[in-house]
Amino acid sequence: MFPTTFTLRPNERFIGFMSLLSVILFTFFSGQASAQDFEGKTISSVQVQYRGAKTVDEARIRNLMSTKAGAKYRTENLDNDIKTLYESGLIDDVRFLAEPSGGSVKIIADVLTRPAMGGVGFVGNTIFSDKKLAKETKLKAGGALSDEEILEGRRNIEEYYQGYGYPDVTVSHRTQDTGQNGISDLIFVIDEGSKNEIRKIRFEGNTKFTTPELKKEMKTKEKSWLSWLTKSGRIQDERLDEDLDSVLDYYRSKGYLRASSPGFRRDPVGDGRVDLVMPITEGEKYTVAGVSFGKMSVFKPEELYPSMTLEGGDAYSSTKMRDDIRTIRSFYGSRGYADVVVSPDIKDAGPNRVTVKYQVTEGSRFRVGRVNIQGNTKTKDKVIRREVPLKPGDWFNSVELETTKARLQNLQYFNDVQANGSPGGGGYRDVDILVDERNTGSVGVGVGFSSIDNIVGFLSLEQTNFDLFNPWNFTGGGQRFGMNLRLGSERSEFSMSLTEPWFLDRQLALGGELFYRQSTYFSDEYEQTNIGAAVFLRKPLTEKSSLKLEYRLEQVGIDAESDASQAFQDEDGDFLRSAVTLSYLYDNRDSNIEPRKGEKIDVSMTLAGGIFGGDVDTFTISAQGSKYWNLRWDTILSIKGELAFVDGLDEDPQIFERMFLGGGRTLRGFEFRDIGGPRDDASGEALGGQSLAYTSIEYSVPIIETIRAAVFYDVGFVNSGSWDIAPNDVYSDFGVGVRVKLPISPVPLALDYAVPVTSPDEEADKGGQFNFYLNYEY
Template sequence: MIRPVFLYVSFPLIACSAVLAQDETSLNRGAYGSVMTPEQVMRELGPGTGLLPGDQAYEGRPVKSVSVRYRSTGKTVSEDRLKNLLATQPGTSYSPEVVNKDLERLLESGLVGGNTTVAVEPSGDGVAVVFEMAAQNLLGGVGFRGNTAFDNRDLSEECGLKGGEALSDKALSSAIAKLRTYYQEARYPDVRVSYFYQKTERPGFVDVVFDINEGKKANIIKIDFVGNEHISAKDLRQVMKTKEKGWLTWITKSGRIDREQVEDDLAELVTYYRNKGYLRVKLDKVEYFDAGKGNEQKLTMRITLTEGRRYKVNQVAFGPTKVFTAQELIPGLSMYNGDTYSAQKVADDVTMIRRYYGSRGYADASVRPDIQEVGVDPKTGYGQINIVYHVTEGNPYRVGNIRLTGNNRTKDYVIRQELPLQSNDPMNAVDLDTAQKRLQNLNYFDMVDVAQVGSTRPGYRDINIEVAEKRTGSLNIGVAFSSIESVYLFAGITQSNFDMYDWSSFVGGGQRFAINARVGFETQDASISWVDPWFLHRKLAFGTEIFYSNSTYFSDYYDQQNYGFAISLRKPIGELDYVKLEYRLEQYRIDAEGNAPIFFWQQDGDYLRSHVELSYTIDTRDAQIFPRKGGKFEVLAGYSGLGGDVHTYNFGVNGSYYWNLRGDTIFSINAGAATVDSYGNHDVPIFERLYLGGPYNMRGFRFRDVAPYNPALSGDETMGGRSSFFCQFEYSIPVIEEVRVAVFYDIGFVNGDSFDFSTSKIVSDYGIGLRLNLPIGPLAVDYAIPIQKNNAIDRGGQFQFYLNYSY
C-alpha cells in the first residue's frame, strides 16, 4: 500500500550545536594594561567596524615595532609564524586599512581565537603596534556518533580534519559540509550533522565528536504532476534536474534527492510556465509517497499546480521619457504586440533598456515594467495584457577615478589595459559589464567586482574594482591514451599570469608561460612557449615557441622528427574575431625503415622548412568545451620557401556551428577544406601533404587512411593528397550533466591534385559515441563504420579515443 509521508518543506541551514570557546573581551583593558584610548577601543572591536578619526592621525607614520602576544597561557602557534602573516612590519608606513586586513588574515588563518585584537599608540616619531590574541584550540582526535551507514574511518577521511591542526570555525564548517555532501550523495537527503568538544589530557588540545542523524535512505522512483493540462509531464520533467531513478542511476545519479536542488527545480517550473505565457501559474503543493520498507524510502514525488490562463501581449508601450523616445527604444525589444507573454523576455527587455541608457552615460537609469490585464480574447481564450515600461532616467555621468584593490600579485596595468573605460570618458554601463567579463575571463581571480560609486566631483562617478587573486600556476603530470598516439606520459608547467620582466617573482604581468613534454611508445615531444597578450602595452599578442617532436605514429614505414621555433602576432579586430601572422622555422627529418616501399624512400632525408601563415578567425561559440550554440570559422593562407628547402603554398578554411535544441540536445556541423601546391620544380613533401581519417574528421577510418594510395609504390599505406574536404554531422543527447551520447555521420575526400575538389572519390561513415567532461579534460569515445570507401583503405569499424578540445 502506498502511504503519504510528508509535504515538501524548505529546510534552513543546520547550525552547529557547539561553538568555539572564546574569552570574553574586556574593553577597559588597553594594550599595555592601561585605560584604552578610542583608537584601542576601535581595535578591540575587530575588523570591518570602520576607522575612527583618531586612528587616521597615525596614518603614514613609521612603524617602530610590531609585537604578537597571547592573552593567556596555552600558546599553540609560535609568535614568529603569526608575524609572517602580517603586512604591517617594522619600517613600513602605518596604514589603518592594512592593519584591518592583517586582523582579517589572522582570523581567516584559523590559527588564533575569534577575539583577537590590536592596539596602536605613539612611539617616538612613529607608532608601536601590538596584536593580542587568545590561543586557538588544536585538534586531538575526531570521533563520530550515530553513524551506521559508514564506519568511522570513512567519515574521518571524508571530513578532512587532521590531528594537530588549529580548530577554526571555518575548518569545522567545512568538515560538516563535506560530511553532509558525502551522505547526500549516498542518498541520505535529510542527514543532520552537529558537533561537540571533548576535553583531553593534553593542554590546548580537544577532541571533536560529530553527532550524526542519518535519516532514511531515499530514492525518487517517480515524478508525477497534477493540474498540467497544457504542458506534458515529460516536458516538465526535462526542466527539472531532479530525476527519477533509472537503470543508469549508478552513472547518472538519478533518483537522488537534494533538497536545495528540489527548491531550484520548483522555481524553474514556475519560470518555464511563465515563459510559455502562463502568467498566473501557481504551485499548490509537493507531496511524497513512500512505497519502501524499513530504513529505505522509495518515493513518488507528486507536484500539484494550477496553470491558470495563458496570456498574449496586447500592447507594449513606454511611460513618459525625456532623453529617448519610445520609437528609439522599441526596435531593441524582444517582445512585441501579439507575442505570447514571456517573463524571460520582459527581463531581457528591462536589461536592454537599462543598457541602452547606460551606454549613453545614464548610469542610474532604472526600469519598472507594469503588466496590466486588459481582458480576454473571445476567439482564442487567451488573456490580454499591456506592458508599460516606466523609465527613471537619472542624469548622465563621466568616469572619475578608477581604484583597484585586492590585486596583490597582478600588476595594476594588467587590469587597467582590459578596461574599455578610462577617466573622463562618458560613464557607460555596457562597458562596465564588459570590464567585468574581461577580468573574469582572464582567470586570474576568484572574485571580480566592478562597481560605480559616488565621486567628489559633480557629474562624475568613480569606479571601484575589487578582485581576489587565485592560483594561476599549475603542474600537471599523468598518463593519457589516444587511438593515434597510443599510451604516453605527460607533464606540464603553466603560469597564465607570468611576468618575464619581474625577476623577483615572475608573476603578475598577464603573460602566459608553459613548458610541456610527452613521452610514449609512439611520440616524444617537448615545447616551451611564451605569449604576451598586450605586447608593448598594445592590444597585440606576441607569442614565441621552441619545440621538438619525434613521432612514429604517422606511418609504419618511416619516423618523423622535427624541431624549431615559431613567432606570431595576433591582432583582435572586434570582440569575437582576430587576424594572426605566424612564422615557423623548423628542421624536418624523414627516416624511412628498411622494409619501406619506394614512395617512402623517396621522401627520406632532411628538410628545412621556413613557413609564414596568415589567418583570420571569428569565434561566436558560447563555450570552448561542449559548446551549445554559435560557431567558429577560420580561413588561412601559407607560404613556404623563405630560405628553406620546402617550396609550397597552401590555403585552408575550417568551420563549425552548434544548435541547442529541445531537451538540451545539440546538433553540430564541422567542416574543413584545404589545398597545397609546390612551385619551382619542387614536390610537396610528405609532411605537408593532406590526409583524412582518425578521430578529428573521418572517424570510420584509421588515422591517415583516407588519401590516394598505390600498393606498388606505398604498400598498405596512403601517399597523401593535395586537396581535401570533410564534413561531420553530429547530434548529441544528454545522459547526465557531464555525459552525452552522440550519433554522427562523416563525409569527405582527398584528391591527388591541387585545387581539385571533385567528389568522385568521396568516402563516408556513421557511428555512435560518448562525450565525457572529465577532470582531465573532455574525452570522446567513438565507434564508426565505413559506408563509402573509394580511394580510402578500409580496415572495418574503428574505435576512436581522444581528448575532445575545440580550441
C-alpha cells in the same frame, strides 16, 4: 591596571566601544600618559602575552594584527585589530596595554585564546561510525579551531549524509571540557532524519507540458544506476526551491502568467525512497495586448521599440520580458546612467490579455572616476587594467562593466571576479574591481593511449600567467608559457612556447615556439622529423575575430626505410622549409571545449619558399569551418568541414606538403591517411593529393552530466591535381561514439566506431574502425 575582561563575544559596535575604552583605561590606571598622548607616536615594539594556555601560535596572532613595530600609534588601528582578532574565531578575549618607551610607545596585546581541540566526538549518529564521520570533518586535533573551520566541518558531515539519501540531516556542535588546561573536545550533535532518495519525479495537473519537458527544467534528478557518479537522487531543499521557480518560470515564459504550485511533496514508496511530486495549477494562457513605456526624458519609446522582443499580440513570456528589461538597462547604462531602474507594470486588459508597461526611473548620468583594483596578490596591476575598457573621464557604462568582468574571467587567472560601480562624488562613479587569485600553473604527467599514437607518455608544464621579467617567480605578467614532452611508440615530441598577448602594451599578441617532432605513424615506409621555430603576431579585429601573421623555419627530414619502394625512396632527404602564413579567424562559439551554439571560421594562406628561400616551394590555401546548434533536451548538432589546396611553385609538392583524409579527425571509417590520391603500387599506401574537401555531421545527446552519446556521418574526397574540386571519388562513413568528461581534464575523452558507406577505392575499405582520443575536439 584596570582588569577589564570580556566573557561573552560582543557585537561589532560593542567591540569598537570596548576596544577604545580598554586602551584608555589601561593607560590611565597604569599611571601612564593618556591614549591621546600616544597618538601619532612611533611604536617601538609589540609584545603578545597569553592569559591561560597558549593554543594559538604567536605568529598567527601577529598576522591578524595591523599594529606593527615601526608604525604610528593609532587608537583606530587598535580598535580594528580587536575586531579582526575576535572575528578570526581564535580569540575569546583581547585587550591592549600602551606604555611609554622613551619617545616612542610599547604595545602589549593581552590575549585569551580559544581552547585547543583535544578530540572530536559525535552524538546521535546511528548510520555512520564515529571514525568515518571524524574523517569526513577534515578537522585535525591539536590547535584552536575557528568558527569557520567548525562550520566547514558541520557542512562536510551534512553533505556526506545527503550523499547517502538523508536530506533532512542537521548538525550542531558544542564543546566539552576535558579537565586539561586549554583543551576541550568538540562534540557534533547530529539529527539524521529519515532516508529519502528520489525514485521518481512526478507532476500533477500538467496538461500543457509533458513530464519530461518539465523535468528538464530541474537540477534535481531521479536516482539511477549511475547515481554513484552523477550524485542524482539526492534531495536538497535549496535546490528544490530553485527547481520550483524554474518550472513555474517555464510556464510563464510560455504565456501561463498565473501558473502556481504549493511546492514539492514527498510520497514514501518504501525502502527509504520517495516520489517527488509537484502539483501545478496551470491557469489560462495570456497574450500581450500591448507594450508601452512610462515617462522618459533620455530616450523616446520609438527608439526602444525596435529592440523589444515582447510585442503586442505575442504570448506573454517572462523570459522575453526579462530580456527587454536588460535591453532597456543597457540602453541607459551604455550612456552613463548607472542607476536606472526598470519595473514592469502588468495589468489585465480583458479575458486572458495583459498590458506590459515599463516604468523607467532614469537617475543621473555619471562619468568614470577612479579604477580601483584589489585582491591581485600575484597578477600585475597593469595586466588587469588593460582589460578594463572604462577609463577615467569616460561616461560610466554599465555594459562595459559587464564586459570588464567577462574579460577578466576569461583570463582564467581568478577564482572569482567582481566589478562594480561605487559613488565617487561630484557626478563620478568609481570602478571597483575585486579579484580572487587562483593557481595558474599546472604540471601534467601521465600515460595514455590513442588509435594513432598507441601507448604514449607525456609531461606538460604550463603557466598561463607567466612573467618572463620576474625571475624565480615567473608569474603575474599575463604571458602564456608552455612546455610539452611526449614519448610514444609512434612519435616523440618536444615543444616550448611563449606568448605575450599585449606586445608594446597594445592589443597585439607576439608569440614564439621551438619544436622537435619525430613521427613514424605517417607511414610504414618512412620516418618524418620536424625541427625548427616559429614566431607570430596576432591582432584582434573585433571581439570575435583576429588576423595572424606567422613565420616558420624548420628542417623536415624524410628517412625512408631501406626496403621502401622507389616512390618513397625518391622522397628521402632533408628539406629546409621557410614559410609565411596569413590567417583569419572568426569564433563566436559559446565554448571552445564543448560548444553548443555559434560558429568558427579559419581561413589561411601559406607561402613556402619563393622570396623566403629554402628547399620547399609551395602555395597552400585552407578554409575550415564549424557550426553548432543547441537543440531540445540539450542535444547538440554540429557541422564542420574543410576545403584546401596545395600547389607546387616549381615542381610537385613533397609528401609532407600533400593532403590526406582518414582517421579520427576527418573520415573516421577509414584508416589514418589512407585516402589521398593515387596509391603506390609496391606498398599500397596513398601518396597524397593536392586538393581536399570533407564534411562531418554529428549529433550528440546527453546520457548523464559527464557523458554524451553521438552519431555522425563523414563525407569527403582528395584529388591528385591542385585546384580540383570535382567530387569524382567521394568517400563516406557512418558511426557512433561516446564523449566522456573526466575530472582530471577539461577536454573530453572520446571513443568512436565507424563503418565505410561509400569507398571508390576498395583497398581503402578495411571494415569498421575504432578511434580513441585523449583530447577530443568538437
